[in-house]
Amino acid sequence: MSDTTHDAAHHEGGEHEHPKYLAHHFDTPVQQFDAAKLGMWAFLAQELLFFSGLFVAYGIFRSWYPEVFSAASHQLNRIMGAANTIVLLFSSFTAAMAVRSAQMARPGNAEDKRKTSIFLLLTIVCAFTFLIVKYFEYEHKFHLGLLPGKWFGTPRDMLSFDPIAAGAHGAHALPQLPQKAHLFYSIYFVMTAIHGIHVLVGIGVFIWLWLRNERGEFSKEYFTAIDLAALYWHLVDLIWIYLFPLLYLID
């Protein structure tokens, strides 16, 4: 029924022989898959190097002002951070399960397709949960005035970024913190916000994958896009695995 059952011995090389998902500049699906994987790992390497700049900045400032980082870190909610860590770890699990489900899906089988969709949706739900928890964490800091750089010490309303008058409802007293605490919060907001943008992009990618899966584009014959997107998602999880102890668990 489908072109995909051809093996190399019968392959004529004519364009009409190629399976639908095989691009014409590749000879075999294996070659295409290997090239896609290699490209993805090269991209992930870039992402690691990209974040390493921020991590080194963190390392420099923490080594220069250890007591500032310690005091400022104690303002962060460890339970919310740990909860977000578990949410992301679970989303990594569901992403890996989505890939597995696609790898085993029989072409045209509705039940197999449904399983893949469920795991894709679970991953998306976890990602949204992560961002919602992050929103509440940010809002708390805005109200206290724990803000990056020049805004530090000025309590604000997060959605409008308006200053909150001292003593007015919603504003709490700024906690006692060392002189250079704004440095920690600059690092905190930049690193978690850029990570958060990566989570948002991941949500978009997984919604796109879910739509494509619903159209029946993925099966054991072709699951590359899900594999690559899951790799991206695991990287997002990896970065948070390091962000959490370095930002939240400073002694």
Add this chain to the structure above:
Amino acid sequence: MSEHANDDYHVHSHISSVKFYLGIFATLIACTILTVALSYVHLGPLNLAVAVVIASLKAALVVMFFMHLKYDRTFNALIFVITLMFIGVFFAYTINDTGHRGQLDSAQGTMRDVATGKDAPGGFTPLTMPAGTHAAPGDTKKVEGAHH
């Protein structure tokens, strides 16, 4: 380890079992609980080392098994490991450099290493001169053994 059997045409990737994935997930959760628990124990500089070690263990599990790097082409693993090495170089050289800079001694206008009290190499011209003295052009204080 080749992930492709005799067939050079169709893609055959290693597929882990559900139980295996659940086991990895459970280990990751356990490590998370462990690292949070240890953060409440005061170990001094060891806190950072322990946290990074546990995080690296979690990262290794995610990379090797969730990302299938253990079962993938070795070249992809090479890309990943070499990237980590470059990041290591980035960290080591930068932290070493920034950790050995002195502080500006604003009274003298020079960089002074706080720990040893030595002046930075290259010399300096004092900003303020005592009354009645007169600095010769190009007059610089000789600094002894201040090469770090």
